[in-house]
Amino acid sequence: MRYWLMKSEPDTFGIDDLAAAPKQTTSWEGVRNFQARNMLRDDMQAGDLAFFYHSSCPEPGIAGVVEVVRSGYPDASAWNARSPYHDPKSLENKPLWYTVDVRLKQRARQLLPLAVLREHATQQLDGLLLLRRGNRLSITPVDRAHWKFILSLLR
DNA sequence: GCCAACGTTGGC
DNA sequence: GCCAACGTTGGC
Numbered sequence: 001m002r003y004w005l006m007k008s009e010p011d012t013f014g015i016d017d018l019a020a021a022p023k024q025t026t027s028w029e030g031v032r033n034f035q036a037r038n039m040l041r042d043d044m045q046a047g048d049l050a051f052f053y054h055s056s057c058p059e060p061g062i063a064g065v066v067e068v069v070r071s072g073y074p075d076a077s078a079w080n081a082r083s084p085y086h087d088p089k090s091l092e093n094k095p096l097w098y099t100v101d102v103r104l105k106q107r108a109r110q111l112l113p114l115a116v117l118r119e120h121a122t123q124q125l126d127g128l129l130l131l132r133r134g135n136r137l138s139i140t141p142v143d144r145a146h147w148k149f150i151l152s153l154l155r
Numbered sequence: 156g157c158c159a160a161c162g163t164t165g166g167c
Numbered sequence: 168g169c170c171a172a173c174g175t176t177g178g179c
Binding site: 007009055056057060114135136138 | 175176177178
């Protein structure tokens with residue numbers, strides 16, 4: 001079992017949207033980066049846990065915990081011409097993009113801000129990919145030790 | 156709005 | 168295969 005961090009812009013889809021979704025479950029569609037795609041397709045398994053991270057917003061940070069409930073499968077939004085995630089390079093018989101399903105597991109009572117995570121960047125969270133300079137990946141793996149420490153900060 | 160970092164594209 | 172130009176991400 002592995003741990004992850006998944007970014008989403010709350011203006012587009014935040015933890016409130018996930019909480020309001022049927023079965024509090026959603027397909028994590030729209031990832032259009034090859035490194036992240038490979039993790040969705042090859043590495044993320046049902047039972048894995050992930051932090052739900054709010055990015056590109058007034059207060060970026062971790063908003064909760066989700067569980068992967070379905071491992072990688074083709075992202076149908078790439079085939080939908082009306083979707084903002086439409087990509088004609090993805091073919092029905094040769095999908096280019098993948099998604100997983102995640103279910104809300106824990107909604108933080110208060111957001112754990114990026115600034116707080118940074119306070120531990122040279123100590124307990126040394127090496128956390130999210131904190132690495134220039135990191136832009138929307139999905140990143142999280143070490144077990146980092147996971148446990150961040151959980152201890154989450155309220 | 157600014158800017159750093161990084162990915163993608165396309166000419167050669 | 169190289170690399171410049173361009174686009175995107177995302178914090179501030």
